[in-house]
Amino acid sequence: MQKRKLGTNGPEVSAIGYGAMGFHLAYGSADEEAGLATIRRAYDLGVTFFDTAELYGWGENEKFIGRAVKGFRDDVVLATKFGFTPSWEADSRPAHIREVTENSLRYLGVDHIDVLYQHRVDPNVPIEDVAGTVKDLIAEGKVKHFGLSEAGPLTIRKAHAIQEVAMLQTEYSVFERDVEVLFPVLRELGIGFVPYSPLGRGFLTGAVKPAAELEESDMRRGDPRWQPGNFERNVEAVRQLKELATLKGATVSQLALAWLLAQGNDIVPIPGSRKAERVAENVGAADLVLTVEDLAKTKEILPEGGFGERYAKEFAPTWI
Numbered sequence: 001m002q003k004r005k006l007g008t009n010g011p012e013v014s015a016i017g018y019g020a021m022g023f024h025l026a027y028g029s030a031d032e033e034a035g036l037a038t039i040r041r042a043y044d045l046g047v048t049f050f051d052t053a054e055l056y057g058w059g060e061n062e063k064f065i066g067r068a069v070k071g072f073r074d075d076v077v078l079a080t081k082f083g084f085t086p087s088w089e090a091d092s093r094p095a096h097i098r099e100v101t102e103n104s105l106r107y108l109g110v111d112h113i114d115v116l117y118q119h120r121v122d123p124n125v126p127i128e129d130v131a132g133t134v135k136d137l138i139a140e141g142k143v144k145h146f147g148l149s150e151a152g153p154l155t156i157r158k159a160h161a162i163q164e165v166a167m168l169q170t171e172y173s174v175f176e177r178d179v180e181v182l183f184p185v186l187r188e189l190g191i192g193f194v195p196y197s198p199l200g201r202g203f204l205t206g207a208v209k210p211a212a213e214l215e216e217s218d219m220r221r222g223d224p225r226w227q228p229g230n231f232e233r234n235v236e237a238v239r240q241l242k243e244l245a246t247l248k249g250a251t252v253s254q255l256a257l258a259w260l261l262a263q264g265n266d267i268v269p270i271p272g273s274r275k276a277e278r279v280a281e282n283v284g285a286a287d288l289v290l291t292v293e294d295l296a297k298t299k300e301i302l303p304e305g306g307f308g309e310r311y312a313k314e315f316a317p318t319w320i
């Protein structure tokens with residue numbers, strides 16, 4: 001698979017990465033044993049960028065990723081995140097960052113973390129202190145690169161002034177375009193961009209189910225885009241995207257990922273799937289070339305993204 005560089009001095013990774021969250025958070029139950037084969041398939045297909053976080057099962061997802069990549073750890077870039085308490089409050093106090101990093105190293109079973117992200121900006125801790133702590137961890141050899149997630153332009157600039165930020169991770173997809181306003185700042189500073197939920201949490205795949213048919217533990221049951229009114233309009237938009245994809249001999253998820261890749265060489269989406277065959281489908285997007293007309297048609301189908309907010313109010317991040 002083609003490679004892309006994230007950040008001026010950041011890592012080179014496969015153009016399509018992999019997000020492991022779905023095994024321990026958000027989308028219902030999962031089979032870890034089958035999951036090991038899914039990750040192996042991703043690697044065999046050329047994926048070299050794997051994303052996890054403390055929050056995804058409080059260590060369970062990191063342990064799972066550590067087991068999954070054991071045979072090829074040195075060939076891949078592992079990214080994890082700190083910054084939450086078990087009650088989902090922000091906590092980026094330096095001592096907490098250090099504690100979480102030590103846990104992550106142990107759970108992943110590695111001697112260094114390739115990318116350490118702050119998961120959410122903590123309004124109670126100056127970003128300079130956060131960046132300074134990560135700078136120290138880099139100097140100690142425990143971390144290679146620094147990342148931010150859902151941060152605003154001022155935070156990005158302040159953090160970057162203390163410790164080079166290699167990449168920003170924020171939601172971005174055909175359904176969710178707001179983050180495009182930050183691209184000029186990222187490009188000015190030489191920071192790469194990692195779109196999360198690049199398939200709109202599974203909506204941009206043609207396999208979407210109405211909220212009532214999802215498992216009780218599936219967080220999408222409460223997502224605005226799954227609520228009556230929005231849901232039907234989003235289904236209709238995906239139907240039109242599927243028509244366009246079919247004309248190109250592609251699937252709608254491949255179209256959605258290729259659309260992201262076409263927004264810049266500094267962009268590496270991290271779609272998540274628990275199923276090996278879906279990972280293979282998603283990886284196929286790296287070979288799908290979209291024309292100017294395809295991009296225009298996509299914009300015509302969804303001029304401003306999906307219908308409904310991306311998160312229910314209680315989870316909506318604010319860019320500080």
Ligand SMILES: NC(=O)c1ccc[n+]([C@@H]2O[C@H](COP(=O)([O-])OP(=O)(O)OC[C@H]3O[C@@H](n4cnc5c(N)ncnc54)[C@H](OP(=O)(O)O)[C@@H]3O)[C@@H](O)[C@H]2O)c1
Nearest residue numbers: 019020021196197198199200201202205207271272273274
């Ligand atoms: N920084 C943050 O705050 C943040 C927030 C959210 C996510 N993330 C990261 O971003 C990664 C990806 O985001 P995401 O998992 O929220 O959303 P996503 O990648 O947009 O979509 C994942 C969903 O799509 C389904 N899916 C994937 N490929 C498919 C295909 N080809 N056909 C049909 N269904 C398919 C998956 O179901 P199956 O598993 O059943 O295939 C899963 O339910 C996460 O794993 C996590 O690492 C970061």
